[in-house]
Amino acid sequence: MALVVQKYGGSSVENAERVKRVAERIVATRKAGNDVVVVVSAMGDTTDELLDLAAEITPVPDPRELDMLVSSGERISMAVLAMAIDNLGFQARSYTGSQAGVITTSAHGDARIIDVTPGRIRTAIDEGYITIVQGFQGISQDTKDITTLGRGGSDTTAVALAAALEADVCEIYTDVDGVYTADPRIVPNAKHIQNITFEETLEMAACGAKILHLRSVEYARRYNMPLHVRSSYSNKTGTMVAGYMEDLTVEQALISGVAHDRSEAKITLTNVPDKPGAAAAIFQIIADNEIDIDMIVQNVATAGNGHTDISFSLPKKDGHTATAALKKAKDRVGFEKVIYDEHIGKVSLIGAGMRSHPGVTATFCRALAEAGVNIEIISTSEIRISVVCRDTELDTAVRAVHDAFELGGDEEAVVYAGTGR
């Protein structure tokens, strides 16, 4: 008898009808001879509705109380899911993050899991219950307060719980049937990926692929917990995220796929003094505002005037804060202008096979050139190449790279509507 942890996102349980369908799927897994532990997100737009309510009360809600408020969303979904399973003649029990032993830091709204002590869940499994655990939520180690885990929190709950229970697999149900070589809405013949390593999946997630959240994949990699990403609307096998890159043979190492990202902006500072400490001063200002920057380019100082331009990309949502902070420091740092540009896109090629195949960068750049896409920033890692271009050219760039590496299949990919959480 295997132990399967299943995670269902908000769109999979957005109304009573869908909750019943998820219940049937859970019962089917059980009937197939498995122990089942389920992690569930809040129903549909519940979380947004709760945030709207908080906004009606105060523009800056207390973080502790906001966690108390929004955690009620997953409480509702897990209770009704347990009822629906019960109604099918199987015994189900729901548990809060606290009851399930999900111990976190006390950073309200963005808590990290410190430990999972699933004693009650273990007992419930042994007593034959299908157990349901509230996603996205835990209890702080120091203050014993309710915390939430931030974006992608339910995925992280599922993976952490699966690791603590030594489950055989953690199934992540979403509205697509796995990871594709590119977004099928942009590349119609994008191919379904059957197997991919943790590291490649991490790079995909970091480069804008929306299937899995970075933190949950990091957790899976740390505990070597295989993730099966699959659709809650079909029984098709999804994508298996498992294994480490270092264990791949040269033959297994491939180019996995193309990711893209429209969520970033670019800031360019002109005529920065080309002397030690100038770049450090700039990035200290960004760090002081708790902004994560992604790619950085510093041009060589031209024609001996002792000045250079520095460009970097950052999340659009932080654009205003960064621009304002930099303008304030203009005279102190000694640059000329802050240029803010929201109209950029980023295309990335990811694959463990890159390490052993020279010439990938050349092929990548040639494909973009032939498609007429101008490269503004380029950065590489061991298994990734990323390029910033105009946002209007992003779709063309994705298709050009996908074609150049012959990633496409013979069939058109099936895309489902809806969004996960």
Added chain:
Amino acid sequence: MALVVQKYGGSSVENAERVKRVAERIVATRKAGNDVVVVVSAMGDTTDELLDLAAEITPVPDPRELDMLVSSGERISMAVLAMAIDNLGFQARSYTGSQAGVITTSAHGDARIIDVTPGRIRTAIDEGYITIVQGFQGISQDTKDITTLGRGGSDTTAVALAAALEADVCEIYTDVDGVYTADPRIVPNAKHIQNITFEETLEMAACGAKILHLRSVEYARRYNMPLHVRSSYSNKTGTMVAGYMEDLTVEQALISGVAHDRSEAKITLTNVPDKPGAAAAIFQIIADNEIDIDMIVQNVATAGNGHTDISFSLPKKDGHTATAALKKAKDRVGFEKVIYDEHIGKVSLIGAGMRSHPGVTATFCRALAEAGVNIEIISTSEIRISVVCRDTELDTAVRAVHDAFELGGDEEAVVYAGTGR
């Protein structure tokens, strides 16, 4: 510095605007130099909406999961109330029933409080927080599961917590400004009651007055916790429920008021054998169906035929079950017919002064006779007289009794719209 426990019902916090007004009232109490602990019900119709959701999933929801579900209602209201207080510049913290140490039986949906161990609440008070506790909800002693307390549960939470914290007073905020000598919608000059004993309030609640729930008053009587019943829409002093009947002097003991009840029905069994065990068999059938009966009348057997009629009143909601169960037992018990009558009303006169004033029953019956109201069943206790009449005559009966005992004031009572929970 006094410690005040305040309880706000669902209509007092039904939207963001009202939540903010409640927050202002709490802050005002704090500014007046008091420590404040607040117990809050779910916002407006939240509980009904959650029950509707459960009904969409299954006709018979698992009781444990139903408690998990509906307890999210109070969780939402307490979190937003804490935010609203925080927004006024005061520090507030919300706590679940479990965090507040509300230990209950495991009877889901109708749990009783076994103990309150408010260590965290005490600490929060000492640290200067306005603390908010989730009403209606606790944690079961045996199974550590989430439980709810049933109707009037938030009142009970407030009183039990006030007792455990040895608070100076427990204020129950509702949509009327206290207890009246009769329902002002029926008796326009009904007088506001300033002081009333626990026992009289219990009799009022048991006889249909909807201000306070029976269980919370029982709790207050047991722990001698004064209750101040007041309106959340005005600053008027409400009704103080405090003190025991036995401590009243003859001068203090008065007729308190007239209560009425439209929620009961009457069952009459005709031609019951007038022999030992017949009544016992009948009431055993009722008890086996867990139905509480209220008043009972058995006529003297007439004209030597060895048979009698038995009538009793019971909640309308149990009418169908009782009738069906009795019909099934007809031959075994040996009566002739079951007559079910929903068109009854009950009027009750309550007052500690009844004990020391002979003739109250006579005055009561004469008032009804003069108003043309026919008495169908009559029952009395030490401090109460109750009579069942036609429901169409109930308003007339209430006014007649209220007048006969000169309970009215000079002014018209002010009645607010809305309902409490």
